[in-house]
Amino acid sequence: MRDDKTMNFNEFMKEVEEKLSAMSEMEKTEWIHNMARTTKEHERIAFLNSLNEKQDYRPVISTKKGRSKAITSYSFRN
DSSP states (O other): OOOOOOOOHHHHHHHHHHHHSSSSSSHHHHHHHHHHOOGGGHHHHHHHHHSSSSSOOOOOOOOHHHOBBBOOOOOOOO
């Protein structure tokens, strides 16, 4: 498990892809269920909507003021 504070986008996506490739469909489903269980009440509608919508490749991850913003929907175009 990494304990670095930051990681560039390409490095992050490479590690995500490696981890997803190593997971079975059951493990992915369990991970999604765990994300759903820990989603804060005010983020639940966005989480549900993200399961229904086709997502853009690059979700917004920061605000104009430079503050971090949680990614509430994500996946990738093929």
